[in-house]
Amino acid sequence: MKNEKIVATLVEYAHKLAEEKVCGIKDMIAMRSGSAMYVTKAGADFASLVDSDIDVVELDKAEGEYKLFADVFNAREDIGAICHCYPAWIAPLAKVGATIPAVLDDMAQIVGSTCKTSKNDSASIIKTLKGRNSCLIKEDGCLTSGRTMDEAYTCVLVLDKAAHCYVSSAVIGKNVIINGLEARLMRFVYKVKYSKKNQENLKSAEGEV
Amino acid sequence: MAWDKETELRLRQVIKDSGVNLLKENLVQGTWGNTAVRLDEDHMLVTPTGLDYIALQPEDMPVVQISDPSIWSDGKKPTSERKIHAAIMMARPEINATIHSHPVYCSILASARIELPVMSDEMQRLVGGSARVGAYGLPGTKTLKKGTVEAMTGRNACFMANHGVFCAGKDMDEAFEIIRIMEKSSYDYIKEQTLKATGQSTYSDELLFDYFVSKYGK
Numbered sequence: 001m002k003n004e005k006i007v008a009t010l011v012e013y014a015h016k017l018a019e020e021k022v023c024g025i026k027d028m029i030a031m032r033s034g035s036a037m038y039v040t041k042a043g044a045d046f047a048s049l050v051d052s053d054i055d056v057v058e059l060d061k062a063e064g065e066y067k068l069f070a071d072v073f074n075a076r077e078d079i080g081a082i083c084h085c086y087p088a089w090i091a092p093l094a095k096v097g098a099t100i101p102a103v104l105d106d107m108a109q110i111v112g113s114t115c116k117t118s119k120n121d122s123a124s125i126i127k128t129l130k131g132r133n134s135c136l137i138k139e140d141g142c143l144t145s146g147r148t149m150d151e152a153y154t155c156v157l158v159l160d161k162a163a164h165c166y167v168s169s170a171v172i173g174k175n176v177i178i179n180g181l182e183a184r185l186m187r188f189v190y191k192v193k194y195s196k197k198n199q200e201n202l203k204s205a206e207g208e209v
Numbered sequence: 210m211a212w213d214k215e216t217e218l219r220l221r222q223v224i225k226d227s228g229v230n231l232l233k234e235n236l237v238q239g240t241w242g243n244t245a246v247r248l249d250e251d252h253m254l255v256t257p258t259g260l261d262y263i264a265l266q267p268e269d270m271p272v273v274q275i276s277d278p279s280i281w282s283d284g285k286k287p288t289s290e291r292k293i294h295a296a297i298m299m300a301r302p303e304i305n306a307t308i309h310s311h312p313v314y315c316s317i318l319a320s321a322r323i324e325l326p327v328m329s330d331e332m333q334r335l336v337g338g339s340a341r342v343g344a345y346g347l348p349g350t351k352t353l354k355k356g357t358v359e360a361m362t363g364r365n366a367c368f369m370a371n372h373g374v375f376c377a378g379k380d381m382d383e384a385f386e387i388i389r390i391m392e393k394s395s396y397d398y399i400k401e402q403t404l405k406a407t408g409q410s411t412y413s414d415e416l417l418f419d420y421f422v423s424k425y426g427k
Contacts, residue, residue, distance in 0.1 A: 088414065089414075089418075092418050092422070096422055103320040103371060104311070104316055104319070104320050104371055104372065104373075105347075105348055105371055105372045105373075106241055106311060109348075161311075161313055161316060164313060164317065165313075165316055165317045165320040165321075166320075167417060167418055167421045168317045168321075168399055168403075168417060169317055169320050169321035170421055170424070170425055171402070171403055171406055171407075171417055171420055171421055171424075172317075172321060172323070172398075172399055172402035172403060172406065173321045173323050173402070174321055175320070175321065176320065176321060176322045176370070176371060178345075178371050182347060185347070186347065186348065
C-alpha cells in the first residue's frame with residue numbers, strides 16, 4: 001500500500017515546479033521511503049500530474065530512468081528527495097558545462113559556494129555532488145537534492161535565479177562573487193541552524209516514515 | 210504600549226497579507242523575505258523566521274522593540290533581519306512599513322553591485338533618486354545593517370550587495386509600490402544595458418544568453 005502523504009507531496013511539488021515554470025519535458029522528482037523510493041514516471045507532465053503517475057521502486061532494483069535516482073539515494077543517506085529538472089536558465093548553462101559561483105547569499109546558503117557541471121553518468125554525478133546537494137548535468141538540466149522535497153524544490157528555484165543573475169550580471173557589467181569562506185560559513189549556518197526546525201517539521205508533513 | 214487592540218489586529222492582517230502578496234506578485238521565493246509594520250514609536254510587528262507565508266496566521270507575527278530588537282514578545286521567533294527593519298524605523302520616523310525581499314531583476318543588480326539610476330518619474334517620486342548598493346555583509350550582521358542604513362539615506366529603497374532589495378514606505382501599500390517600481394526599473398535597466406552591449410534592438414532572454422556564451426562560453 002502506497003504512503004499517501006508521500007504521493008500527495010510529489011504531486012503537490014510537481015504542480016509547483018510547473019507553476020514556477022522551472023521544468024521542461026523530461027523532469028522527474030523522487031522521495032526516499034525506507035529501502036524504496038517514490039518517483040514520478042518518466043515523461044509524465046508535471047502540470048497535470050496525478051497519483052497514478054507515481055511509481056514505487058526498490059532502491060536495489062531500479063533500472064532505466066530510475067537508476068540515477070536510486071544510485072544517488074544509495075550513495076547519500078542524508079538525501080531524502082531529488083529533483084531532476086530543466087529550468088530555463090540552467091539548461092543552457094548545463095549545455096556549455098558551466099560552473100555557477102555563489103553570486104547571491106541564498107545560493108550560498110541553500111545550494112553551496114559553487115554548482116558544477118557533471119558528466120552524464122551516475123558515478124560522475126555522485127562524485128560532483130560530494131559535499132554538495134546540487135549539480136548541473138552536461139546537456140541534461142540539473143539535479144538538486146534536499147533533506148525534504150521542499151528543500152530540493154527550493155534549490156531548483158534558487159539555482160535558476162542564481163544562473164539568471166550570473167548570466168545577466170556578466171553581460172551588463174560584472175559578476176561579484178561571494179568570498180568562498182563566507183559562502184561556506186553561510187551554508188553551515190543554514191544547514192545546522194536556520195533551516196533545521198523547518199526541515200524537521202517538513203519531514204513529518206511530507207510523509208517520512 | 211501606545212496602540213489599541215483594534216489597530217494591532219488590523220496591522221497583523223496587513224503583515225499576513227504582505228507575505229501572501231509578495232508570493233502572488235512573484236516578488237519573493239519561498240520563505241526568503243520579510244516585512245515589518247510600525248505599531249508605535251518603539252514597536253513593530255514583523256514576519257517570523259523561515260516559515261511559509263501561506264500557512265502563517267496574523268497571531269504568529271511577533272512584536273519587536275525597535276530600540277532593542279533582541280526584545281520581542283507574542284507570536285513566533287522573529288526574522289533574523291529584524292535589526293535592519295528596526296534600524297530604518299529608528300532613523301526614519303516617517304517610515305511605517307518595510308519590505309526586504311529577493312525579486313529576480315533586483316537580485317541581478319544586487320549581485321552585480323550596480324547603482325540603479327533613476328529610470329522614470331515614478332521611480333524618482335517613489336524611491337527619491339537612484340538606488341544605491343549597501344556594503345556587503347553576512348546576513349544578520351552589523352555590517353549588513355550599517356551598509357543598508359547608509360544606502361537608504363535620503364532614499365526609500367536600496368540594494369543589499371549579493372543579497373536583495375530593501376524598501377520603506379509610509380504604509381505597506383506604499384512599500385509595495387516601491388518594491389514594484391524597483392523590480393520594473395531594474396528590468397528596464399538590464400534590458401537597456403543588454404541592448405547596448407549586444408548592439409541589437411529587440412531584447413529577449415535568448416539574446417542575453419547567446420551573448421553571454423559568445424563572450425564567456427567555452
